[in-house]
Amino acid sequence: MSTFVIEFQPSGRTVTVEQGTTVIRAARRAGLHINASCGGTGVCGKCRVLLESGTVDGGISEKFSPEEIDRGIRQACTARINTDVCVRILDGAGLKKGQLGTEVPEHHRASKHTFDIDSLREAGLFTPPVEKFFLELPRPNAGDHRSDATRLIQAMQEQYGERHIQIGLNVLRTLRRTIREDDFRITATLARPVNREARARLTQVQPGNWTNRNFGLAVDIGTTTIYGQLIDKNSGKILAEGGCYNRQISYGEDVISRMIHAEKGDGLVRMHELVTDSINEIIDRLLKKQKVDRDEISSITMAGNTAMTHLLLELEPHNIRRAPYVPVSSFYPPIRATDIDLALGDQAIALIYPAVSSYVGGDIMAGVMGSGMYRTDKITLFIDIGTNAEIVIGNRDWLASAACSAGPAFEGGGILHGMRAAAGAIEDFSIDQETLEPMSMTIDAKPAKGICGSGLLIMIGELFEAGVLDQRGRFNRNCDNERIRPGRSGWEYVLVRAEESGTGQDIVLTEVDIDNFIRAKGAIHAGIQTLLAEVGLNVHDLEQVILAGGFGSYIDLDSAITVGLLPEMDTDKMIYVGNGSLMGSRMSELSNHIRRDVVAAMQRMTGFELSEVPSYRDHYVASLFLPHTDASLFPATEKRRRERMGHL
């Protein structure tokens, strides 16, 4: 895709953007504020700019006179960049000239850390748990009466150095026929044990050479969504991927209501069926897309939280949700995929990520493995933020974990105009330091309907840094601005006025919303601090942060630090791994070492139940401030805020 350079006046700042980027997004990228109270949807007409050179597509509003259009006046939110261009930000409503192009914090999303097959290969870790081998067996004759099975096992040793092989009854039953079908030329599928001393199992024998057809599946079993990847085990490549809703959702969106259902009558069987139906739907889609046969899938690795894993395996989840929160099992044996009703062949082995505890599940363990945290020297904070935030701190030598009950604020829950990250959700925000006019941008530039989690984070960070919110999350009562007013739920800031919104109502951020947000971020930050304290460290010892989960990809790191969600540190040391559960599952499909290492990692892992750690409560209370009671934990934030507030 072509890129173009856009220059903004009067600041003279330039930024390179992709073709089709709107001028307002380009300004945001450049760290410049343009008033846009409607969410960037072309309604409010406040984001007027003057085209000084070059041309843009669109940006014409009926609010403009023909002369204005002639002069080059455009709406920044609907004008798309197609050439190099120079644009002047105009004084909008209530803006003083000196404030044009006020600098706003540039977004620091965590850099995406992708799964690196080559480094896996270089490190000698590319040893799929299930591999295919082509063999030309010596034919039996008068001097060689070895059984078919012995012949095969010895050939595996002689030709590939593979020892200690056991053959299951299923394979033995067709072995005679299979090895003779293509004149003793066969492909043998070998499932390696986790324990080096244990026997490997031959799970499939095919006539002829099929070594180029060795596929696996990686599946993340989320409470809401199930994602799957079809993997070529020879190349390590993802051939197809996709997701679908977890059909259990019909029994409730949250894990607890599903566990309650599983305790009733045949509820457990039903929950098991629903999740396997969902997985089978994805398997079906992925296989069809790539014309891969069910018999060509040699293994499937799955990871999910502890409750999801229990429901998948039909293990009774009763004690997961009751103190003292004990799962049936945290390790799960390798099983035949058909034993848990997955629509795969008899040969397919199902591997399931172990859980640390009832609330730190296999999805987190998969993230720890997939992200490489388990083998880094750096003291690392791994965090997956959702309704529950799971935190792991440690490195190759030790690991400590806990789950924090953050509540649904990050998913828009408990926020008056909160919503999921869908079209019309305000996802980006800045404020003019003097006029307090917002620049709001919505997902898909649709009329604003509400605020999503990432938007909320940026918004609260921006309002706090601009001095509109105090440390306790209260609006500055001294602000004489019509956007800040007492509302039904206490004081509020008007983000989008009714006439410009997608709901016909004012969209506001209330002090109650902010309070809920602070509790959520406070729970997480307190969790981080508690874990650190338990292992005798503090936030300054952290050398790296790994963000996992959907929310992690959208998070603005500076805002997350400003509000005290994440500890203050160089954002370059924060990486984002996306769906850690899926990443770890895929890695297990490609590296048997991981399966061994996960056992070792589990042994190094100490799981903490925060409610049982006395200091947690203190850390929590101290975290119910922006960014924290102890400002010394956030020196840079404090400094920046003071400087910015100096503008007032």
Next chain:
Amino acid sequence: MSTFVIEFQPSGRTVTVEQGTTVIRAARRAGLHINASCGGTGVCGKCRVLLESGTVDGGISEKFSPEEIDRGIRQACTARINTDVCVRILDGAGLKKGQLGTEVPEHHRASKHTFDIDSLREAGLFTPPVEKFFLELPRPNAGDHRSDATRLIQAMQEQYGERHIQIGLNVLRTLRRTIREDDFRITATLARPVNREARARLTQVQPGNWTNRNFGLAVDIGTTTIYGQLIDKNSGKILAEGGCYNRQISYGEDVISRMIHAEKGDGLVRMHELVTDSINEIIDRLLKKQKVDRDEISSITMAGNTAMTHLLLELEPHNIRRAPYVPVSSFYPPIRATDIDLALGDQAIALIYPAVSSYVGGDIMAGVMGSGMYRTDKITLFIDIGTNAEIVIGNRDWLASAACSAGPAFEGGGILHGMRAAAGAIEDFSIDQETLEPMSMTIDAKPAKGICGSGLLIMIGELFEAGVLDQRGRFNRNCDNERIRPGRSGWEYVLVRAEESGTGQDIVLTEVDIDNFIRAKGAIHAGIQTLLAEVGLNVHDLEQVILAGGFGSYIDLDSAITVGLLPEMDTDKMIYVGNGSLMGSRMSELSNHIRRDVVAAMQRMTGFELSEVPSYRDHYVASLFLPHTDASLFPATEKRRRERMGHL
């Protein structure tokens, strides 16, 4: 039971016998001949004796006059001993006085070697492959969130030192409920791996203490009969045992016809069903008898020949019977008993004895293990005689095996009046050196219908030693005796005349019969010699003989040596182990070491295919004589024969 002393005149020889023994059997025991041509059924009236002191029950014949009865004349075959008694053998038809009480070889049955649990225990080998453990688990609490499974595994380690334990999905699915049913008091069933380094598997968890209920099954899968034993794994005792016909017999008595059937349509499935139905019948009977529940059987060990094992496991037997005779597999993985349709609980593990080759099967391997041959220092000949005779030679350091196709002569096949060892079969025989009058005895003293294998062996040995047969198995044409005559199939010896037989026809032994017998024994002896030669030994190096199988228990060792079936050696060094297959299976149920050792023994075992060893043919031809072309191999036999023939 009471015993009495019987003295025979005129020889003055005495013998101690159990109450109720017939006088003729007592004479045989004493090594004395009494004419009895009807088989000892009270018909011919030739076995007249005079009671000189004491009394007997019965022995009265209508052929006797009242005076004779008064004098104390009795029939030896129907007179039973109830007191100490003195009996004079009378001159029967054609017998000269000097020959009365001619010495005949005393029978040397092999001494029975029984399975010794105490020595197993003393040797530290008493470690059942599946054991039960009682555990009181610590209850979960605020400081102990271990999963149910981890709690259990760690308790096994702490309380019993058992490590590396894996729990299968079946057990996990009920674990939560089970461990709480009796307040965390449970019985765990642990299946040990063969490989020390591998994981043990927890196959069952029961609430409360059930360690006193740990049972196993040992099963010998014979072509004709299936035998089973119910074993108390704690004491090692056999609680019940029994056998039934292998239902496959409806598709043919021999293994080959069943393999042929298994190759057609769903024949293999049918053969599998028939044998599992038979096993299930025995299981059902044994469990009912002892009021043991199916869920209390933790393992079942089975042994059978290679074809039987293939049919049991539904492995295609096609190449077992086709050169170069290759089975599908010689090792069989441990499997769930339900996977092969045995009517046991999910917890039951089925262990199957490995085979050496297509014709030396798991039954033989079980015998080698069960008899202790695999751990003896003595160079041992293990032999199981049937239609096929399987031979193993070796000791703790090395083993060599082969199967000899002996044909059915030992089971009465190919013998004009041959029959199975059933009522009316002549099973014992001696001949008067001068008159050539026989002493024949039938099973159950029923009128003679034919000759069973053990009778045939004794008969040919006796006729040969008496000089009635020459080294080539031909009748001495110089014998002027009405019992030796040309018949339809060449010369023959009349054992029982039509009027005294159970068939209304003369029962004879023909030269063709003898020829068939010589081929059978020759095949076996040649097998022994070939194996010995292949390992650089000869018969004098043998230090021990172990006889297994049904035929072994009835065999007269001296006759077996005389005819050249077994090598000449001290009969005290020959032991009989009965059903070696069942014995080995039982041992595996009680000692996991055996399961490890059998793998090692298999590695030390060289299987020979006799048809491919060039010297076998020469040995065979040399063995087609009584006892052998090379008389130096049987010096004592030769000496005894010469001495006896000196009587003529």
